Amino acid sequence: MDPPRVLSDRLATQRLSSAPVASAADAVRLLTCVQSQERDHAFFSLAMRSTSATYAALRAEHDAGAFLRTHILRPTWHFVAPEDLRWILELTSPRVLSGMAGRHRQLGLDDPRRLGDGLELVAELLQDKPFRTRHEIGAAFNERGSSITAGQELGHLLLVAELRGLICSGPMSGVHHTYALVDEVVAPAPARERDAALRELVRRFFVGHGPASVKDFTRWSSLTGADTKAALADLGDDLEQVEVSGVPHWRDPAAVPRRRRGAPAAYLLPVYDEVILTYPQVTFPAAPDHPFAERPDPFWARVVLDGVNVGLWKRTVTSDVVEVDVRLAPSVSPRGREQVRIAAQRLAGFLGRDLSYAENEGRPHLWRG
Template sequence: MVDGCPGCACGHDDRVELRTVLRHRLATQRLTGPPLPTAADTVRLLTCVQAQEREHACFSLALRSRATTLADVRAELDSGAFVRTHILRPTWHFVAAEDLRWILDLTSPRVERVLAVQLRRSSLAERDVGRALEIVAEALAGRNFLTRKEIGARLAAAGLPGSGQELGNLVMVAELRGVVCSRPIRGVQHTYALVDEVVPPTPARSREEALAELARRFFGGHGPASIKDFTRWSSLTVTDARDALADVGDGLERVDVDGVPHWYDPALLSGQSSARADSTEPPGSGTRRAHLFPTYDEAVLTYPSVNFPLPPESPAPAAPDQWSAAVVVDDVRVGTWKRTVGRTAVTVESWFLGTLDDEQCGQVEAAAERLGIFHGLPVRHVAGRS
């Protein structure tokens, strides 16, 4: 189990326990310790990776795998090892091809109920949606990969919405119903293909089996995590989440953080040297590492309550902003960053909430260099105080 004795009277320090939980998450997600062989392996570990900012999401995969460049990750995406589609929640995610159908079957009904409100506002009736799906299927048949703009032209020719949010909603319905998913990127846009033509069939799962599998995969890839983390990530109800967690059985272990139960899979930590780090090891003992987490990275976004703390001297609110790209050093969220990719260099701008020592600054520079490797360009780093 995670070190610590929550609920006991031995006087252990809750801050040590939090640090242990944070370090175990980093190890579980392969942000420390040995990387996974491929970007697709990372997608499988995390099950669904939020990806509306596509290149940021590709960098998230590179941070956890031996696919260290954008070209490496793009090649795997273009090959169909994993796809980019609307799944799990009403936003883009990467998902492994073999996981696409059963996760859609389990979670799409709830997502479509949310989307139905937008469809009603745009006066699109179900018959319009059905007709649009038929036109899309005909247009893509025979592995005729098209961009969204090209699909929009086909719909417009049939008197249906061919641009804007209405087109986006129609394509999202096609994704949620398992009609289409992404295929190779053309220029800056990915193309679409028929799922039945590019994703091999997979065995169907009962709802109970799918719920249990989703829980096992989530806590295995994101643990230690709470029920609240799981429901936010999965869009499931609390009742479904609790039932799923119960069905997983003894495969997970529990630790309490400020009285809130968190679960993780200890098997995924075995063999990783970073997971065995002494949780009482003080800062400055040679274990420092900085991370430039992309926007919407799973290591930050997944955990709305128990997350990387801000520096004690920070004037910012106590709760970190999960929606911005985070700079994390020594398990503390020390600032934010953004990048501008130019023709000859990547410019990284970072803003720190406190003062970093020389070693910490060196670790941030190393993290920025990793971004340069990802883009195949030298890095220009501009740092300032927030």
């Protein structure tokens, strides 16, 4: 399978170019876990794949608990369906926590008594669903005289609490994330045997992200290559293996829907979007005259047109306008530029704001250089 076909199939598998799924929660289930470090960008990622086409609709689903936002798979935020939370945490959190042990020693969170006292206080503060923000939890810790201070110590304590399955997201408070006790917002579920859970996570990943490689899965899941290959062997013919530039990739051929008529030619892909972030090796090729192709930036995201990375975009949201600054490769045709503008209009529609659109020249000022 050649790379252009792989990229085309991924767009369809992830429902960017094929028929959208019914809800944002269904998009989360399709992808199993969706990185949401930048929450509002990640909301747009879900909207691009579903019929939940507005920010208000996405927020309503999230606030109702149809999908959760928490630290899972890696030490960063992800969306996950409630029914998938416990078993994925049980499978993946040990390696994530082990990888963070050094930092936790620096913060004094390797002291079992100190950590235990902190986790007990978090549970006490969130009991009966007050849905507190991190700032509110920090203020309560200070009032109680806790040795765990606001900032990195509290942030990592909350991360440990999430990775252990004690807390997850509650409904948003204004623009702020809140926390809830998992046992109060997620239905109980029987534990899964590890090998069965591993097979299920591997199968789900390749169904929702294929064609993809073992390295794509290990980066996404934090699990080992040996575990991944063992699970693929156990799955046997459930997945199809294809070669891409000499590297084995897997997919579920039944899960690649047909490209829909009128599918977009251009995408303003949000920062950390799964169709970009998941695949560091076989990804959208950059146009030769791309304004800045060397490395990603957490604030400037990619513009993909006809399967090629042709530029960067950034948004600024005000009360009634979204300003979209686009930097495109000079080689992009007038037709291509119009398609990019249409993609920006889709973003404005999602946010329920007027569009202020600008194509500017040259490299943007990038974060850290």
